Amino acid sequence: MSQLNLPVLDLSLWYAKGESRQRFLQQLAVAARDVGFFYLTGHGLTLEQQQHILQLAKQFFALSDAEKQAVQMVQSAHFRGYTRLGGELTQGQADQREQFDIMNEQKALTITPTMPAWQRLIGPNQWPTALPELQPALLQWQQQLSDLTVTLLTAFAQVLQQPDNAFADTVKDGPYSHMKLIRYPGTATAQNQGVGAHKDPGYLTLVLQDQQSGLEVLTDNGWVGAAPLPGAFVVNIGELLELASNGYLKATMHRVVSPPAGIERLSCAFFMAAQLDATVPLLALPAELAAQAKGPASDPTNPLFYQVGENVLKGRLRSHTDVAKKHYSSLIAVD
Ligand SMILES: O=C(O)CCC(=O)C(=O)O
Numbered sequence: 140m141s142q143l144n145l146p147v148l149d150l151s152l153w154y155a156k157g158e159s160r161q162r163f164l165q166q167l168a169v170a171a172r173d174v175g176f177f178y179l180t181g182h183g184l185t186l187e188q189q190q191h192i193l194q195l196a197k198q199f200f201a202l203s204d205a206e207k208q209a210v211q212m213v214q215s216a217h218f219r220g221y222t223r224l225g226g227e228l229t230q231g232q233a234d235q236r237e238q239f240d241i242m243n244e245q246k247a248l249t250i251t252p253t254m255p256a257w258q259r260l261i262g263p264n265q266w267p268t269a270l271p272e273l274q275p276a277l278l279q280w281q282q283q284l285s286d287l288t289v290t291l292l293t294a295f296a297q298v299l300q301q302p303d304n305a306f307a308d309t310v311k312d313g314p315y316s317h318m319k320l321i322r323y324p325g326t327a328t329a330q331n332q333g334v335g336a337h338k339d340p341g342y343l344t345l346v347l348q349d350q351q352s353g354l355e356v357l358t359d360n361g362w363v364g365a366a367p368l369p370g371a372f373v374v375n376i377g378e379l380l381e382l383a384s385n386g387y388l389k390a391t392m393h394r395v396v397s398p399p400a401g402i403e404r405l406s407c408a409f410f411m412a413a414q415l416d417a418t419v420p421l422l423a424l425p426a427e428l429a430a431q432a433k434g435p436a437s438d439p440t441n442p443l444f445y446q447v448g449e450n451v452l453k454g455r456l457r458s459h460t461d462v463a464k465k466h467y468s469s470l471i472a473v474d
């Protein structure tokens with residue numbers, strides 16, 4: 140425990156209300172400003188539930204190549220399904236991980252020439268017939284994590300000295316919830332980019348990791364490990380919270396380094412954003428916070444969009460170039 144590099148926050152303090160809640164908020168305020176990353180315990184989801192999800196991830200990745208290819212992402216214009224090892228790019232480099240992505244389970248819209256491109260993100264998930272228990276379990280987990288992040292977002296509103304409903308309009312039809320099961324195989328080579336350094340595009344991310352280290356966070360003191368803490372989620376701030384707070388809160392860079400040869404690492408990442416048709420509110424911060432808000436990071440290779448669907452689509456097109464080429468060729472040709 141003494142080895143942990145990130146603060147540990149206990150959400151049961153928030154649920155207890157009163158002085159306990161104030162203590163939680165003080166800790167959240169510090170964690171959110173200092174590193175933008177923390178462990179969350181006391182969230183009400185059990186270790187057994189977490190282990191069940193990781194066990195399902197293990198079973199999914201153990202399916203045959205043919206079974207996994209049957210749900211491969213490239214056949215989904217909505218960026219759902221399986222991505223093989225090396226099939227995703229971060230900063231132009233292939234990530235050494237395989238993954239299975241789901242988002243909100245919805246019907247696809249009929250494509251019209253005038254609809255904004257991001258509306259094509261809306262659609263159904265792909266589910267493997269060889270593992271029928273995956274669909275109900277992941278959809279339930281997605282809902283539970285979605286509820287948890289909505290609670291956290293209310294706490295962030297309080298940290299920013301906003302009314303509780305500051306973000307409510309942007310998630311009123313249910314937040315955009317994107318979940319990934321991930322497997323990082325071990326490697327003996329220097330090509331150890333499990334996932335390259337990046338920021339997450341949404342409001343908040345919850346990461347559930349197995350017992351294997353590898354997740355690293357960029358701090359003022361360089362890269363530090365976010366070693367697994369059993370029962371906890373690792374929480375980090377995404378670009379939409381950075382935008383909403385005019386840079387008072389920061390989306391922190393992080394990456395995953397591949398495990399050593401012969402060892403694999405499994406994780407489940409849950410990315411919560413405002414609903415796709417929302418525009419991120421630019422909050423009016425009180426003077427003492429506004430004085431510390433330096434504006435959102437500006438990076439010409441990573442423009443940030445206040446329109447949520449646009450911001451999400453930007454990230455998906457860049458990470459999954461095969462889907463982009465197959466389903467969004469007109470867009471990437473223009474870019
Ligand atoms: O697997 C992890 O621990 C984190 C993955 C991650 O940062 C991402 O997929 O955005």
Ligand SMILES: [Fe+2]
Binds near residue numbers: 337338339344393
């Ligand atoms: Fe991430």
